[in-house]
Amino acid sequence: MVPTLTPRIAWTLAAVSVACLLALRTIQGDLVPDFYDLGIYRAEGMALRHGWDLYGPLPGVTGLATYPPFAAMVFVPATFLPMGLLEPASVLANVFLLAVVGHLALRLAGVEGRRLTIGTAGVLAVAVWCEPVQSTLGFGQVNLLLVALVLADLTVLRDTRWAGVGTGLAAGLKVTPAIFIVYLLLAGPRRAGATAAVTAVGTVALSALVAPRATWDFWTRHLVDDRRAGRPENVSNQSVRGWLVRAFGDRDPDAWQLAVTLVVVLAVLLVGTVVALRASRAGDELGGLVAMAATGLLVSPISWTHHWVWCVPMLVLGWQRSWLLLLTVLATTATYAVWALPGNDSELSWDPLQVAASGPYVVLGVVALGVVARRRLPDCTACAHHR
Template sequence: MLAVSLTALAVLCAVQHVPMADTLVYRAEGAAVANGSDLYGFTVTEWELPATYPPFAAILFVPTTWLPLGALKTVFLVGNVALLALLVRLSCRLAGLPVRAPFLCAATALALWLEPVFQTVLFGQINLALACLVLWDLTRPPGAVGKGFAVGVAAGIKLTPAVFIGYLLLRGRVREAGVAAAAFVGTVLLGALVLPGASVDFWTRRVFETGRVGKAWIVDNQSLQGLVARLLHDAQPGAA
């Protein structure tokens, strides 16, 4: 099943000439850091996509500029499939289920075609890496050294995982939430140290420009705001 699934994905990518647009954005962010250019002033691809992640993430993207584009896309494709298998493994650990190789392969083969996973792979995104960081951290033994650190790092790369800091607080896991918050602050400080101008720009201006990540009403947006916008046929539903 896994072999058939991967073969079908490879054929689809080859036939459709999948552009992996987000991978191109990450590469452009890394190049902006390496070249000292304006991190939030460029757009790339035919869709004119801008940088949307914090400066810390852009620093981590610098190695994407070291590979030819074709090789980089291959790394993202293979890497995301491997991360999906890891996510299945971590999910089983969270649920206390035993993991056997046949189950792991079959689950990975099927999960590859779930919409969130499929879109992540085709766009060349880092969502699976962030999910694995969070899930690995949450499934570590209680009292493990630095438990919560990976959640904070994930939040520093893409702000969405910060919701798990709130989750830890609600569960009464205050120490882990504190470690996660400290790790997040550390990523902000590192970004400010390496990219002071970009950090001021992002945290005082760009972080509030939600339109940079897409319009609320498009079907790709699965937020509550997106749902209301589509139900009301209103691009800016406001308080509704």
């Protein structure tokens, strides 16, 4: 006799899954000694706290600051803690945020009650093994926080005056979530979109008061300098532009290559936005949000693999179709294959087969758009309840 899956059993299995992952990564030494981005965050906060050049060389790290000054303001409290405490705290916080993202995505899909509790545990147990989540844990990234802030505006904050604040804060922290401000203004709730825009502008104004020089430098110079974040041809860059740079074999494309890239990116932006808006207006809010997220990731100049934590809502998108759920799990797990390709700055000399294999997330994003475009909700009553 197969035992009934209860919330207690589901959460026990989720805890075992997370524990196994952390134990495995610790034994391998892949998780504990890294936290590259977490170190940069702390250094950004340190620079702001001591009045150093935020966008120059940072103390104790090799990377450069790539976020707006508002993010450095948020990171200031981290400067009062040693990395030895920040690292485990970052892992625990991201595991918690992973559960929050799963919970909010399920709510947006109309899942309620006991199924919501069990589903949240299930998403946590599976999603923690997906490559973007593992990269987020290893780097000490903030991606799951950004996803949670955007999802909160469409769920727990939706019918409150605070709807939109989460998206605005996310955009203030990392800029790229600003695409969801446009989404809210077009798809609604438009008041939340307006609130998000005002909140984002408020983060800029606040940072201008606290760090006027850094704010000016970021918004007038560093925002458009994507080389600060790393090499665009790096296999970790899973955007359309990154894939095309590897295909062209030239990080400084000529006019023809630039034109091709621009046309492809604009086409993806147009198609993706239409798919997202049609889904939202049909009552499929989760599908609309996933489509907008996939579009943003595809058209961004730099989309590192850990940016693709939107694979978690994609998993939830397959909740009502077992074959689609299985396909999504396989797709987000198969992306590990990208690390089997030769690195060491050799991407520009890859052969066509290696280039083709270097864009699994681009394929995942395009497939996600196709799934949302063809998706039909079996019952939109729950969706209407959340609108």
